[in-house]
Amino acid sequence: MAEQEVTLMKGNEAIARAAVRCGVDGYFGYPITPQSEVIETLALDKPWETTGMVVVQAESEVASINMVYGAAGAGKRAFTSSSSPGIALMQEGISYMAGAEIPGVVVNVQRGGPGLGTIQPSQSDYFQATRGGGNGDYNVIVLAPASVQEMADFVDLSFNLAFKYRNPVMILSDGVIGQMMERVVLPPYRPRRTEEEIRRECPWATMGRTKDRRPNIMTSLELKSEVMEVHNLHLQEKYRKIRETEVRYDTWQCDDADYVIVAFGSAARLAQKAIDMARDCGIKAGLFRPITLWPFPTEQIAAVAQGRKGILVVEINAGQMVEDVRLAVNGSTPVGHFGRLGGIVPEPDEIVDALRKMEN
Amino acid sequence: MEKEIIISGFGGQGVLSMGKILAYSGLMEGKEVTWMPAYGPEQRGGTANVTVIVSDERISSPILSTYDIAIVLNQPSLDKFEPKVKPGGILIYDGYGIINPPTRSDITVYRIDAMDKAAEMKNGKIFNMIVLGGLLEVCPVVSHAGMEKALYKTLPERHHGLIPLNMQALEEGGKIISRMAR
Numbered sequence: 001m002a003e004q005e006v007t008l009m010k011g012n013e014a015i016a017r018a019a020v021r022c023g024v025d026g027y028f029g030y031p032i033t034p035q036s037e038v039i040e041t042l043a044l045d046k047p048w049e050t051t052g053m054v055v056v057q058a059e060s061e062v063a064s065i066n067m068v069y070g071a072a073g074a075g076k077r078a079f080t081s082s083s084s085p086g087i088a089l090m091q092e093g094i095s096y097m098a099g100a101e102i103p104g105v106v107v108n109v110q111r112g113g114p115g116l117g118t119i120q121p122s123q124s125d126y127f128q129a130t131r132g133g134g135n136g137d138y139n140v141i142v143l144a145p146a147s148v149q150e151m152a153d154f155v156d157l158s159f160n161l162a163f164k165y166r167n168p169v170m171i172l173s174d175g176v177i178g179q180m181m182e183r184v185v186l187p188p189y190r191p192r193r194t195e196e197e198i199r200r201e202c203p204w205a206t207m208g209r210t211k212d213r214r215p216n217i218m219t220s221l222e223l224k225s226e227v228m229e230v231h232n233l234h235l236q237e238k239y240r241k242i243r244e245t246e247v248r249y250d251t252w253q254c255d256d257a258d259y260v261i262v263a264f265g266s267a268a269r270l271a272q273k274a275i276d277m278a279r280d281c282g283i284k285a286g287l288f289r290p291i292t293l294w295p296f297p298t299e300q301i302a303a304v305a306q307g308r309k310g311i312l313v314v315e316i317n318a319g320q321m322v323e324d325v326r327l328a329v330n331g332s333t334p335v336g337h338f339g340r341l342g343g344i345v346p347e348p349d350e351i352v353d354a355l356r357k358m359e360n
Numbered sequence: 361m362e363k364e365i366i367i368s369g370f371g372g373q374g375v376l377s378m379g380k381i382l383a384y385s386g387l388m389e390g391k392e393v394t395w396m397p398a399y400g401p402e403q404r405g406g407t408a409n410v411t412v413i414v415s416d417e418r419i420s421s422p423i424l425s426t427y428d429i430a431i432v433l434n435q436p437s438l439d440k441f442e443p444k445v446k447p448g449g450i451l452i453y454d455g456y457g458i459i460n461p462p463t464r465s466d467i468t469v470y471r472i473d474a475m476d477k478a479a480e481m482k483n484g485k486i487f488n489m490i491v492l493g494g495l496l497e498v499c500p501v502v503s504h505a506g507m508e509k510a511l512y513k514t515l516p517e518r519h520h521g522l523i524p525l526n527m528q529a530l531e532e533g534g535k536i537i538s539r540m541a542r
Contacts, residue, residue, distance in 0.1 A: 007387075008383060008387045008393065008395070034399060119400065120399075175399065176396070179396070179399045180394055180395065180396045180422050181380070181395035181396075182392075182393065182394050182395075182419075182422075183387055183393060266422075269421045270423060271421075273420040274421075276420065345423050347425040348421050348423075348425050349425040
């Protein structure tokens with residue numbers, strides 16, 4: 001088996017193929033552009049014949065997320081994927097999973113909104129992803145891949161985080177990363193966990209009651225508010241721990257930079273090109289790329305902002321992450337924003353122009 | 361070396377496949393590659409384009425403002441991408457159906473009548489390979505051997521019998537591409 005073989009594939013295909021190799025037990029989804037290749041690849045590869053992974057085209061996004069709830073509630077590694085309008089439909093299920101502490105994974109290959117919007121790339125679901133998205137005080141862990149390789153790598157990482165904290169994890173991608181082909185090395189094959197392993201590692205899972213313990217119940221409902229407050233405090237304590245330990249980010253050419261661009265996912269790739277172009281015309285710029293959007297690298301951005309002439313937040317939206325950056329920078333450095341809307345992806349020279357405007 | 365290439369033409373003409381073969385060939389030669397389609401509501405008869413970057417180093421943006429090489433296969437594509445070729449860059453166009461040919465004098469313009477050649481060879485399907493042969497003649501982004509390897513890798517086995525014909529088309533493309541006077 002040439003497991004370490006370098007191949008060329010789309011981000012969406014990488015998600016599907018990495019999942020099969022990471023011992024994922026189930027995928028439940030409903031097609032939508034620009035992420036349909038996830039379920040198409042799974043249908044083509046037929047993992048149910050090899051690893052035993054279940055693949056279901058559900059009747060809707062609402063059904064998909066609740067199938068993930070059910071499977072993950074039984075301790076299985078289960079995930080779904082969709083694009084913005086479909087992810088909006090899933091928010092109820094995600095909130096319930098956060099409440100019941102169910103470790104599922106959701107992939108959002110974003111497209112322009114609001115509403116049905118367009119099918120072209122966008123990053124306008126940042127608020128929805130990082131603020132919980134559904135009702136109640138909760139957070140999901142949000143990872144933002146910037147390459148096809150990270151699409152593949154973040155699948156296993158997402159499941160590890162989801163089970164470590166018993167919390168939903170979202171991979172927040174977009175139409176650029178989903179549709180683009182790049183070289184990728186897929187993870188090696190790992191078998192799915194056995195029932196025995198799940199029983200041992202997930203004592204909370206609903207796998208059928210044994211004689212010596214009380215039934216496990218997965219629910220987000222609790223009618224006594226005193227009990228519900230205790231549950232909420234427990235969740236908040238968990239989120240505090242996640243904020244403390246799971247922040248991930250990357251920096252590039254920041255050492256001598258007068259200007260730091262903060263960008264995630266595909267926007268960070270566009271920004272890298274813009275930084276090269278800006279340096280060619282004498283503007284020293286660097287990149288700070290949050291990899292976890294929640295927890296957000298607040299302290300790290302505060303530190304990187306020190307002594308710079310300006311921070312430019314580049315997003316494919318009207319200005320969402322820029323709010324978190326402003327909170328982090330807290331007035332120490334001017335913070336600007338550049339973005340395009342509705343499915344238009346900014347070209348690198350537009351970002352250079354935005355940098356120039358900050359200079360003046 | 362980094363080559364930033366846009367290929368644009370009619371939907372259904374094989375523009376995306378052409379980019380895919382090019383990207384795969386780069387991969388076969390151990391290079392970094394990105395392949396980024398304009399995946400909007402393109403359809404047969406409309407226009408479609410794909411950006412392919414082949415590089416010795418890590419590639420930053422898969423989406424670009426300007427290109428080293430533009431391969432344009434219809435008038436709307438020529439109109440759109442001629443202004444986006446970097447000064448000193450290359451524009452390759454198929455003369456079929458072109459009413460307003462390229463006018464820039466700060467780039468090198470090549471014409472390849474691949475549509476006519478494919479008709480002459482009585483196989484419309486090898487049009488793509490003729491165009492790619494022209495590209496490799498004027499700018500060897502990848503080698504013919506790399507491209508042959510890519511074809512074996514990407515085509516299903518039942519079509520492997522067609523690879524010699526495709527390689528022949530690649531050779532023909534190299535022969536018929538011609539530089540236009542400034």
